[in-house]
Amino acid sequence: MAEKQVRSTRPSPKVYRRRRLAALIAGLLVIVLLVWAGIAIASSLRPKEAAEKPTQTTAPSDAPAAPESSGPVAEPSNGPAGCLEGDISVSATTVQATHGPSENPVLVMTIKNDGQFECSVNVGTSQQEFTVMSGSDRIFSTSDCLADPSDIDITMKPGGSESARFTWERVRSAPGCKVVNAKPRPGWYGFTAKLGNITSQKNGFELK
Structure with a gap:
């Protein structure tokens, strides 16, 4: 009686390399997704006041105002001016x-x-x-x-x-x-x- 030939189920080296490459790509995608998710969560947890507070460019309301000029400023005089x-x-x-x-x-x-x-x-x-x-x-x-x-x-x-x-x-x-x-x-x-x-x-x- 002739012996039955059994085919080997072990993947070839070529297939094995493809599977490892696919697994590596899938792992990288998972890492990228985790990083993006962490950034999104941190942004959502940031205090709203700090994000929306505008830069102050005006002087405080209690700061002294500059004097307004209503005419020419008199120069100091050493005595009365000469008569016209x-x-x-x-x-x-x-x-x-x-x-x-x-x-x-x-x-x-x-x-x-x-x-x-x-x-x-x-x-x-x-x-x-x-x-x-x-x-x-x-x-x-x-x-x-x-x-x-x-x-x-x-x-x-x-x-x-x-x-x-x-x-x-x-x-x-x-x-x-x-x-x-x-x-x-x-x-x-x-x-x-x-x-x-x-x-x-x-x-x-x-x-x-």
Whole structure:
């Protein structure tokens, strides 16, 4: 009786390698799925407040606000500003209107601050001038023989005034302090006072 041939069921090396490769791929897929699942779970467990909290870019409500400017900022000053020409007025008067033969006229210059602010003005002799006229004839001026002129700055309040006096000895003068022998005659004369570029109106007085 012939022997029955039994076929071997052991897989071939080629099939064995395929099965190992398939098992390795399946294992890698399982690992990837586990990692993805872990990330998803961690994201779902993260506190909602931390994820949604915006970055703070505005200043706190109790922070001091910057001051608002309503106009030009005043610069520090070392003293009152100089008076403007339109703020200062000058007037000319005499102590009396009529003078006897032995009386010398006292000429008065009054300086007034007509402006709205306190200011400083130079009232020194370098700025003062007392002038006496007879019609168009220039009889006398303190600027003709002025010696050692001085500068004196004073502060004047709004509405404030200052006065300077000069006694005219009834003599004539000429520019450069030239000697004039003629004497003023009795009659009416006009006196004007000047401070810097500001000139008063003429004030009349009489010599007997």
